[in-house]
Amino acid sequence: MTEPVVRVGIIGAGNVGGALVRLLADESRSSALLDAARSRLEVVGVAVKDEKKERPDIPASLLTTDAQALAAREDVDVVVELIGGVSDARTYIETALRRGASVVTANKALMAEAGTELIEIAFANNADLYYEAAVGGGVPILRSLRTSLAAERITRVMGIVNGTTNFILSKMTSDGTDYASALEEAQALGYAENDPTADVEGFDAAAKVAILSFLSFGTVLDGATIEREGISTIRAVDVAFAKRSGYVIKLLGIAERVGDHAISRRVQPTLVPDEHPLASVHGAYNAVFVEGVTTGPLMWLGQGAGGEPTAAAVLGDIVAVARNKVSGRHDTPFSVDRTLQSFPPGELQSAFYLSIDVLDKPGVLASVASVFGDHDVSILSMDQSGFGDEARLTFFTHRAFASDVSATLKDLEHLDAVDAIGSCLCVIDGGTA
Amino acid sequence: MTEPVVRVGIIGAGNVGGALVRLLADESRSSALLDAARSRLEVVGVAVKDEKKERPDIPASLLTTDAQALAAREDVDVVVELIGGVSDARTYIETALRRGASVVTANKALMAEAGTELIEIAFANNADLYYEAAVGGGVPILRSLRTSLAAERITRVMGIVNGTTNFILSKMTSDGTDYASALEEAQALGYAENDPTADVEGFDAAAKVAILSFLSFGTVLDGATIEREGISTIRAVDVAFAKRSGYVIKLLGIAERVGDHAISRRVQPTLVPDEHPLASVHGAYNAVFVEGVTTGPLMWLGQGAGGEPTAAAVLGDIVAVARNKVSGRHDTPFSVDRTLQSFPPGELQSAFYLSIDVLDKPGVLASVASVFGDHDVSILSMDQSGFGDEARLTFFTHRAFASDVSATLKDLEHLDAVDAIGSCLCVIDGGTA
Numbered sequence: 075m076t077e078p079v080v081r082v083g084i085i086g087a088g089n090v091g092g093a094l095v096r097l098l099a100d101e102s103r104s105s106a107l108l109d110a111a112r113s114r115l116e117v118v119g120v121a122v123k124d125e126k127k128e129r130p131d132i133p134a135s136l137l138t139t140d141a142q143a144l145a146a147r148e149d150v151d152v153v154v155e156l157i158g159g160v161s162d163a164r165t166y167i168e169t170a171l172r173r174g175a176s177v178v179t180a181n182k183a184l185m186a187e188a189g190t191e192l193i194e195i196a197f198a199n200n201a202d203l204y205y206e207a208a209v210g211g212g213v214p215i216l217r218s219l220r221t222s223l224a225a226e227r228i229t230r231v232m233g234i235v236n237g238t239t240n241f242i243l244s245k246m247t248s249d250g251t252d253y254a255s256a257l258e259e260a261q262a263l264g265y266a267e268n269d270p271t272a273d274v275e276g277f278d279a280a281a282k283v284a285i286l287s288f289l290s291f292g293t294v295l296d297g298a299t300i301e302r303e304g305i306s307t308i309r310a311v312d313v314a315f316a317k318r319s320g321y322v323i324k325l326l327g328i329a330e331r332v333g334d335h336a337i338s339r340r341v342q343p344t345l346v347p348d349e350h351p352l353a354s355v356h357g358a359y360n361a362v363f364v365e366g367v368t369t370g371p372l373m374w375l376g377q378g379a380g381g382e383p384t385a386a387a388v389l390g391d392i393v394a395v396a397r398n399k400v401s402g403r404h405d406t407p408f409s410v411d412r413t414l415q416s417f418p419p420g421e422l423q424s425a426f427y428l429s430i431d432v433l434d435k436p437g438v439l440a441s442v443a444s445v446f447g448d449h450d451v452s453i454l455s456m457d458q459s460g461f462g463d464e465a466r467l468t469f470f471t472h473r474a475f476a477s478d479v480s481a482t483l484k485d486l487e488h489l490d491a492v493d494a495i496g497s498c499l500c501v502i503d504g505g506t507a
Numbered sequence: 508m509t510e511p512v513v514r515v516g517i518i519g520a521g522n523v524g525g526a527l528v529r530l531l532a533d534e535s536r537s538s539a540l541l542d543a544a545r546s547r548l549e550v551v552g553v554a555v556k557d558e559k560k561e562r563p564d565i566p567a568s569l570l571t572t573d574a575q576a577l578a579a580r581e582d583v584d585v586v587v588e589l590i591g592g593v594s595d596a597r598t599y600i601e602t603a604l605r606r607g608a609s610v611v612t613a614n615k616a617l618m619a620e621a622g623t624e625l626i627e628i629a630f631a632n633n634a635d636l637y638y639e640a641a642v643g644g645g646v647p648i649l650r651s652l653r654t655s656l657a658a659e660r661i662t663r664v665m666g667i668v669n670g671t672t673n674f675i676l677s678k679m680t681s682d683g684t685d686y687a688s689a690l691e692e693a694q695a696l697g698y699a700e701n702d703p704t705a706d707v708e709g710f711d712a713a714a715k716v717a718i719l720s721f722l723s724f725g726t727v728l729d730g731a732t733i734e735r736e737g738i739s740t741i742r743a744v745d746v747a748f749a750k751r752s753g754y755v756i757k758l759l760g761i762a763e764r765v766g767d768h769a770i771s772r773r774v775q776p777t778l779v780p781d782e783h784p785l786a787s788v789h790g791a792y793n794a795v796f797v798e799g800v801t802t803g804p805l806m807w808l809g810q811g812a813g814g815e816p817t818a819a820a821v822l823g824d825i826v827a828v829a830r831n832k833v834s835g836r837h838d839t840p841f842s843v844d845r846t847l848q849s850f851p852p853g854e855l856q857s858a859f860y861l862s863i864d865v866l867d868k869p870g871v872l873a874s875v876a877s878v879f880g881d882h883d884v885s886i887l888s889m890d891q892s893g894f895g896d897e898a899r900l901t902f903f904t905h906r907a908f909a910s911d912v913s914a915t916l917k918d919l920e921h922l923d924a925v926d927a928i929g930s931c932l933c934v935i936d937g938g939t940a
Contacts, residue, residue: 222647
């Protein structure tokens with residue numbers, strides 16, 4: 075056997091790392107893997123926190139608790155970072171890249187925070203840095219953006235990129251349950267953490283939007299500056315009303331070109347019409363919908379989480395690194411366009427859905443409607459439901475400026491007839507072929 | 508400017524070729540294209556049939572009617588074949604490959620017929636042969652199969668890969684029209700040819716299945732041997748009954764691993780449950796659904812036809828060729844596994860939908876049901892509808908061998924109580940995450 079060998083060091087042997095070690099050791103795949111990687115992939119070390127833990131799939135001789143030493147080992151060609159978190163992971167990745175080793179990571183939080191710098195370090199050291207598993211789990215969307223769509227003029231990327239929130243919203247839609255019960259069920263099934271904040275408040279989705287936007291438009295990877303709205307305030311009545319009106323509420327991560335020099339990046343619960351391909355992305359599925367000037371709409375769908383699908387994406391990256399290594403080539407990273415501005419959220423135009431709890435008495439509708447008119451927000455349709463304390467007005471607007479809708483809401487809050495603002499959500503259109 | 512130049516010769520300036528020339532000349536994209544291709548793409552010749560035809564987008568100096576000479580020109584680095592058909596296209600492609608030029612083609616018929624040989628010629632001459640646009644138009648599925656999923660063990664690929672038939676079936680589903688009217692509408696809108704045979708009888712889809720199966724499993728590219736059933740016999744009553752039962756009828760191209768050494772490849776109208784991601788692929792959209800052992804289910808969706816989306820896929824391939832050329836590398840083709848057998852269609856197991864026109868008289872159901880029993884075909888549910896001449900029995904079966912179902916149908920035809928066999932279609936299950 076004279077095939078070249080590519081030596082792999084894995085940092086982290088949890089859910090994903092364990093599945094990856096099993097994949098790399100799977101005899102039934104070894105010939106396909108050899109074909110794909112054009113080299114033999116050899117795991118030479120696995121860094122773990124607790125060396126004592128039972129790990130039947132990993133030979134004890136490979137285990138180490140010194141992740142930093144593994145990243146620094148000169149005979150490791152590819153360092154695979156699967157511990158998550160920002161600080162330690164960054165240290166290990168930088169160590170590997172600076173000595174010219176390539177890195178594969180599934181770490182969306184780190185890429186969203188420091189990706190631009192890491193990519194520059196990789197470039198400067200002739201190393202590859204791949205992170206397919208950071209968005210959409212097993213869905214191979216990032217490589218398509220880097221390769222097949224590299225020359226395409228993308229106008230908008232919209233993703234259902236968080237399985238937890240999609241599970242919760244799907245439950246609320248199919249069963250009519252409220253947010254709290256759906257969250258509880260998600261937690262019971264292991265789809266949501268005990269502290270669900272990162273998922274339900276959109277932090278996780280925002281990191282993925284940062285990555286998608288970087289690969290689609292060349293924006294700097296700064297996830298913290300992305301507009302973010304979660305799903306914890308979505309009410310069962312909104313989900314039900316949307317459903318009756320032909321919509322489903324989805325938490326979308328959106329990156330969108332506005333004019334030539336600005337990109338709007340945001341995470342927001344959105345009314346998606348039933349006929350839109352994103353509407354039928356249920357449960358723990360993830361999907362990314364890309365609109366290009368020439369390609370038209372495209373969508374990728376698959377399992378957004380889970381050890382095995384995520385490990386499959388990581389393995390795809392390791393194979394790509396190995397192919398590059400064998401042919402002596404490295405992938406130049408996408409260039410960052412530092413002239414791109416963040417588009418001001420208030421200047422965005424969209425159709426809106428609003429639900430407003432009102433007092434059930436004569437003249438309410440007229441006074442509410444006149445506030446819309448004051449701010450040039452044009453009403454497309456209105457529905458009145460409930461009685462007494464439960465009375466509620468629901469509006470769909472024509473396209474309006476977000477700032478005008480905000481101003482409308484602010485004024486409405488001060489109306490005597492208004493009990494509370496229920497929801498204010500963007501509405502997208504069909505996006506069909 | 509010292510960037511390398513990659514010289515492109517285009518054969519065919521129809522719908523796709525014209526869009527491609529416009530894309531390559533688009534000033535607003537030139538910088539992005541330079542970044543993507545890591546070289547300047549220069550069109551040095553466009554071969555057309557009729558040199559006299561008005562072509563405002565193409566400089567007259569580039570036009571030629573001698574396609575063979577363009578393919579043979581030593582200064583052309585990439586030959587792009589967009590004329591379709593098998594014989595001439597093959598000559599041009601072979602000419603280019605044999606002198607070491609790379610080739611990009613959208614020609615599914617040629618790839619399905621002679622792809623294995625062409626890939627061998629490309630390999631022997633250190634040339635690239637890419638054909639992303641041959642399946643799914645603008646949907647970049649093939650590159651994902653070659654790269655991200657190269658190490659994945661794929662078990663089944665199912666595609667809605669023909670827009671014409673999907674448009675017709677979508678119309679029949681949404682409007683309740685019969686096949687003839689839906690076809691007429693498709694023809695009026697330009698979605699179907701005057702002679703629709705290639706689309707409605709599944710020849711086009713079979714060519715795409717051959718390509719998907721080659722990239723997923725390594726089967727030889729021989730489209731002619733694929734089992735094929737069209738949609739012209741699908742009746743409005745079947746579409747309506749499927750819909751009431753929670754299914755939609757789709758023409759699926761399927762390539763599926765059965766055991767370790769056999770692949771089943773077929774094109775067949777299929778009942779797809781509403782909750783399956785393929786069920787919501789409407790109108791002229793195409794989609795490919797891939798099931799992998801590790802990735803789980805994945806789906807790609809987009810516009811399966813049209814000049815611009817197809818040209819975008821061709822451009823993606825040209826960019827890939829240019830990147831390879833600049834880094835002095837060529838993509839080794841997938842190896843063909845000549846030990847793989849075609850799985851015998853009769854031995855396939857599936858749930859089935861059957862509708863049978865019967866005489867409306869006592870005892871019919873018992874005599875029909877007993878024939879199912881004779882062949883070990885177990886009935887899941889039965890429905891009786893219509894009266895007199897219109898009486899009809901509709902069955903869903905449990906999983907059964909296709910050969911047993913065929914034998915059942917043969918016996919049923921001879922029953923006095925049976926007027927005619929209406930339809931016999933496979934039923935797939937939900938395939939959810």
